[in-house]
Amino acid sequence: MKFIILLISTAILGIGCKTKKIVSNSESAVISKTLYSENLKAEREITIYLPKGYKSELDLPTVYSTDGQIITSAYKQGIDSLINNGISPKFILVGVHSNENLVQHSDNAFRNYEYIKNWSEESENIDLQKLYNRHLEFFSAEVLQFIEDNFPVSKKSEDRIFNGCSNGAGFGISMSVDKSNLFDNYLCLSMAGGSYEQTNWPYGKYPNMIFAYGKEEPIPFAIAGDEYHEFLNLKNYKHTFYKFEGGHDRIKWKNEFEKHIPILLNEKVYNK
Numbered sequence: 001m002k003f004i005i006l007l008i009s010t011a012i013l014g015i016g017c018k019t020k021k022i023v024s025n026s027e028s029a030v031i032s033k034t035l036y037s038e039n040l041k042a043e044r045e046i047t048i049y050l051p052k053g054y055k056s057e058l059d060l061p062t063v064y065s066t067d068g069q070i071i072t073s074a075y076k077q078g079i080d081s082l083i084n085n086g087i088s089p090k091f092i093l094v095g096v097h098s099n100e101n102l103v104q105h106s107d108n109a110f111r112n113y114e115y116i117k118n119w120s121e122e123s124e125n126i127d128l129q130k131l132y133n134r135h136l137e138f139f140s141a142e143v144l145q146f147i148e149d150n151f152p153v154s155k156k157s158e159d160r161i162f163n164g165c166s167n168g169a170g171f172g173i174s175m176s177v178d179k180s181n182l183f184d185n186y187l188c189l190s191m192a193g194g195s196y197e198q199t200n201w202p203y204g205k206y207p208n209m210i211f212a213y214g215k216e217e218p219i220p221f222a223i224a225g226d227e228y229h230e231f232l233n234l235k236n237y238k239h240t241f242y243k244f245e246g247g248h249d250r251i252k253w254k255n256e257f258e259k260h261i262p263i264l265l266n267e268k269v270y271n272k
Contacts, residue, residue, distance in 0.1 A: 025055045030076045039138040047071040049093035059154040061091045063161045066168030068095020078258045088262035115171040116193035140179045161185040161264050165253045170194035185264045189253050209239040216247035
C-alpha cells in the first residue's frame, strides 16, 4: 500500500547571490545568501554553517539539507560541539530553503510540488508538473556549483551527504534514483513522498543510506519507512534502518542529525 503524504511545514542559491552577514574566519558562523535560480526563475535563500577556520581548509565534506530555514543557532551550537570534541571532522552544512508559499486557489504549498515527484506529475497544471524536475536541477546543479565555486569543499560524491526530513527526505530518496551519482551518503528521516520504484544502483557502488522514523509517527509515515526498508532488502542493498524515540518533530530530527552525520563523515562508504 503506497502513500503520498502532503505536509505544509516548516531550504539557497542561484548564480547571483547576496550575502546577509559578514563572516569571521576566526569563529564558526551561520550565514544566509540569496541565489537567483535559472531553473526556478526566482530567488532562493540558503543558510550555510561554516566551521571555524574554514578558509584555511581544503576539500571539506559538505552536508546539503532540504528545508534550510530550520538551520538556526541551535544547529550551530550542536555542530560546534561535535567538531570541538573531536566527534566529527569539520564540514560545511548547506541548508536550501523550501518555498512554503501556497499555490493559488489551493491549500497546497509549492514546497510539496518541489519535493514530491509523484505529486508534481499528477497535477493538471503544466508548470506544477515540471516543478519537481526544475527544483531537482536547482538543488543538484545550481546550488552545488555555487558552493563548490565559492567555498573550499570537496567535489567528490563520497564527500557529499544529503540530509532531509519528512517531504524533504522523500525528495532525497527520489534524488538518489534520479541523480544516483551525486551523493554517496544519505540521512533521511520520517520520509514522506519518496519515489524509489526505479532504483537501480550498481552493486559495486551504491550509497550509504541511513533512514528512520519515530516510534510515535502517524501510521502513514511508519508504513512509508517500512515499505522502503522492505524494498531495499528485496534489492539486496545494504542500508541502515531504525526507529527513534518520538514522532514527527524538528527537535528529534536535529538530535538524529547530530548522531548520524559524524558516522557518515567518519565511516564513509562503509557498505562497499
